[in-house]
């Protein structure tokens with residue numbers, strides 16, 4: 001079955017879906033995006049992702065082209081047209097099309113809105129989570145507003161490529177103080193020897209993951225303690241458990257960081273409990 005995308009008010013065949021060469025998303029990365037997981041036809045953490053979408057737009061002073069209700073209708077239709085039960089919805093809003101000039105367009109232009117959808121192989125994802133993933137670590141070379149979900153992902157792209165080349169599932173980025181900020185496309189967590197979950201506070205140095213927020217609730221319902229504080233790479237290497245969170249990986253255990261095996265090398269029990277609770281709560 002051929003895929004369908006949504007571009008500026010029209011459902012179009014995926015292969016023909018395109019934006020203008022002077023779209024500011026293409027020219028400058030002047031664009032924000034959002035990703036939802038879909039399980040059994042349902043959007044997970046639906047409102048959380050809408051809230052972050054609205055925040056990202058407001059931070060960049062890009063006009064929000066649609067209401068939540070209107071986005072919801074488009075997303076439902078897109079899922080139906082692509083016959084997706086389990087998958088991902090991708091949404092991007094750019095500042096629009098204008099003659100190339102770094103400053104915002106003099107006369108306001110309508111934002112560009114693009115949505116795509118793809119299916120995910122749930123069995124494959126579960127098999128990966130059951131094995132856990134390896135992590136590599138790299139210097140965090142990104143800008144000072146990583147809290148905004150922009151499409152300026154070049155450092156993240158390079159980091160993920162390095163992970164792939166090293167046979168790892170993710171790259172963790174390390175700040176100047178030797179602390180872990182986050183993964184190239186996920187938030188980073190560890191479990192201390194005392195069984196306390198630790199994740200970095202959501203300041204400008206990381207994206208405040210919607211899955212991360214949900215995992216706080218899951219942890220609470222399981223009676224797990226959570227500390228929001230910076231943790232060093234050294235502390236992570238000695239952790240009892242470790243995992244990543246994101247809309248596309250949910251809670252995925254980390255079993256190796258660089259050359260260091262984490263715990264006994266198998267996915268941690270707390271990580272696995274959080275993963276199953278995540279699905280129950282959503």
Ligand code: PMP
Pocket residue numbers: 035156182183184185186187206207208209210211212245246247248
């Ligand atoms: N950090 C980065 C850099 C990301 O790209 C993502 C994935 N969007 C996350 C964290 C996790 O965010 P979420 O749980 O909302 O997917």
